[in-house]
Amino acid sequence: MSAPANEAVFQDKIDQDIRIEPKDWMPEAYRKTLIRQISQHAHSEIVGMLPEANWITRAPSLKRKATLIAKVQDEAGHGLYLYAAAETLDISRDEMIGQLHSGKAKYSSIFNYPTLTWADMGAIGWLVDGAAIMNQVPLCRASYGPYARAMVRICKEESFHQRQGFEILLVLSRGSEAQRRMCQDAIDRWWWPSVMMFGPNDDASPNTAQSMRWKIKRFTNDELRQRFVDVSAEQIKLLGMTLPDPALVWNETRQHYDHGPIDWEEFRNVLNGNGPCNKERMAARVQAHADGAWVREAALEHSRKNAARQSVQLEGVA
Amino acid sequence: MTANNTISNVISGDKGSWPLWEIFIRSRQGLDHKHVGSLHAADAAMAIENARDVYTRRMEGISIWVVESKFIHASNPDDAASFYDPANDKVYRHPTFYDLPDELKHM
Numbered sequence: 001m002s003a004p005a006n007e008a009v010f011q012d013k014i015d016q017d018i019r020i021e022p023k024d025w026m027p028e029a030y031r032k033t034l035i036r037q038i039s040q041h042a043h044s045e046i047v048g049m050l051p052e053a054n055w056i057t058r059a060p061s062l063k064r065k066a067t068l069i070a071k072v073q074d075e076a077g078h079g080l081y082l083y084a085a086a087e088t089l090d091i092s093r094d095e096m097i098g099q100l101h102s103g104k105a106k107y108s109s110i111f112n113y114p115t116l117t118w119a120d121m122g123a124i125g126w127l128v129d130g131a132a133i134m135n136q137v138p139l140c141r142a143s144y145g146p147y148a149r150a151m152v153r154i155c156k157e158e159s160f161h162q163r164q165g166f167e168i169l170l171v172l173s174r175g176s177e178a179q180r181r182m183c184q185d186a187i188d189r190w191w192w193p194s195v196m197m198f199g200p201n202d203d204a205s206p207n208t209a210q211s212m213r214w215k216i217k218r219f220t221n222d223e224l225r226q227r228f229v230d231v232s233a234e235q236i237k238l239l240g241m242t243l244p245d246p247a248l249v250w251n252e253t254r255q256h257y258d259h260g261p262i263d264w265e266e267f268r269n270v271l272n273g274n275g276p277c278n279k280e281r282m283a284a285r286v287q288a289h290a291d292g293a294w295v296r297e298a299a300l301e302h303s304r305k306n307a308a309r310q311s312v313q314l315e316g317v318a
Numbered sequence: 319m320t321a322n323n324t325i326s327n328v329i330s331g332d333k334g335s336w337p338l339w340e341i342f343i344r345s346r347q348g349l350d351h352k353h354v355g356s357l358h359a360a361d362a363a364m365a366i367e368n369a370r371d372v373y374t375r376r377m378e379g380i381s382i383w384v385v386e387s388k389f390i391h392a393s394n395p396d397d398a399a400s401f402y403d404p405a406n407d408k409v410y411r412h413p414t415f416y417d418l419p420d421e422l423k424h425m
Contacts (some may be wrong), residue, residue: 001319023392023394023395024395070375073371073375074375077371077372077375080357080372081355081372084355084356084357087338087356092335093335093358094335142408149355150355153355157375157376296360297334299336299360299361300336300360301354302360302361302362303364304361306361307361313332
C-alpha cells in the first residue's frame with residue numbers, strides 16, 4: 001500500500017476508535033510522539049520514587065512506613081509497564097534509560113522539588129497523584145493499545161495513592177497546632193507545582209492539536225487543569241486548610257473556579273534543569289544504575305552458565 | 319565505578335541486556351492464562367519472580383507463565399484481509415443463520 005493510503009487507513013481506525021497495535025502501520029511522527037510521551041511518563045514514575053523514598057525511614061508509624069513502601073513499589077511497577085509499552089515501538093530499554101541519564105529525555109518537573117516534612121507525603125499523594133490521575137484517566141482510552149492497557153493498570157493502583165495522601169493530611173489537619181501548620185505549609189508548597197503538572201496553556205502547547213487528532217490526548221492541558229482546580233478547591237474544605245491562591249474564586253457564569261496566574265517562568269526554569277533538586281535526582285538515578293551494573297551482569301552470566309550446564313547434561317543423556 | 323564501567327557506559331546503557339519475556343497470568347482457578355505485559359529478566363526463574371512482583375502485587379494471579387518474547391510468532395496484520403478471508407463468507411457457521419419457528423423450544 002502507498003504511504004497516503006496507509007495514512008488514510010490509519011486515521012480511519014483512529015476516527016472509529018479502533019486501537020492501534022504494535023505491528024500495525026503507523027506514521028513515523030505518531031510513533032515518535034508516543035515514544036517521547038510514554039518514555040517521559042515512565043521516567044517520571046521512576047524519578048518520582050526518589051522524593052518519597054526520602055521519607056520511608058522516617059515515616060511516623062509502621063502502618064505509614066508499610067504504605068509508603070507499597071506506594072514507592074507501585075511507582076516502580078508503573079515505570080515498568082510504561083517502559084514495556086514504549087519498547088513495543090522499537091526503542092530499547094537501554095536507549096530510554098540512556099536518554100534519561102544524559103538529560104535528553106525529560107521527566108515531570110514536579111519531582112525536582114524537595115520533600116521537607118512528613119506532611120509532604122500527604123500533599124504529594126493528594127495533589128501530585130491527584131493531578132496525575134486527572135491526566136491519566138483519559139489516557140486509558142489512548143489510541144495506542146499497549147499504552148492504553150498500561151494506563152488502565154496504573155489508574156487502578158493510583159487511586160490508593162491519592163486516598164492515603166489525603167488521609168495523611170486529614171490526620172494532621174485534626175492534630176496539634178504544629179501539625180496543622182505543617183499541613184498548611186506542605187499544601188502551600190505543592191499547590192502551584194501541581195497546577196503546573198498539566199503543562200503549558202493550550203495556546204502555548206503546539207503539539208496538543210495533533211495529539212488530539214491522533215486520540216493520544218483526549219482533553220487539552222487547560223481543560224484538565226480546570227477540572228483539577230475545581231475538584232481540589234472543594235476537597236480542601238474538608239481539611240479546613242486553604243489553597244495558596246487569593247484569586248481562587250467560584251465563577252457562577254462559567255460554573256468553574258477561577259484561579260490566579262501561573263508562574264510559567266518557574267515552570268520553564270525547573271524543566272530546564274534549574275529546579276531545587278534536578279541535579280540531586282539525576283545523580284541519584286545515574287548512581288543507582290551504575291551501582292546495579294555488576295548485578296545485571298552477574299545475573300546474565302549466571303543464566304548463561306546454567307544454560308551451558310543444562311546442555312552438557314542433555315548431551316550426557318543422549 | 320570500575321574502569322570498564324565508565325560514566326559513558328552508564329549513560330549509553332549496558333552492552334548485555336536481559337532478554338524480554340511475555341507474561342501470562344491465570345487470575346483464578348478455572349480461567350485461562352491471559353497476557354498481561356512483558357518484562358526483562360536474566361532467566362525464566364527471575365522472570366517468574368519479577369512477574370509476581372510486578373503483576374500480582376494485589377492478588378491478581380494464582381499461576382504465572384513466562385515465555386521469552388523471541389519465541390512468539392505472530393500473524394501479520396497487513397495480511398489480515400486475505401488471511402481471515404476464508405471465514406468471511408460462512409455465515410452458516412452461526413446458529414442465527416437458521417430460520418426456525420418460534421414454537422421450537424429448548425434449542
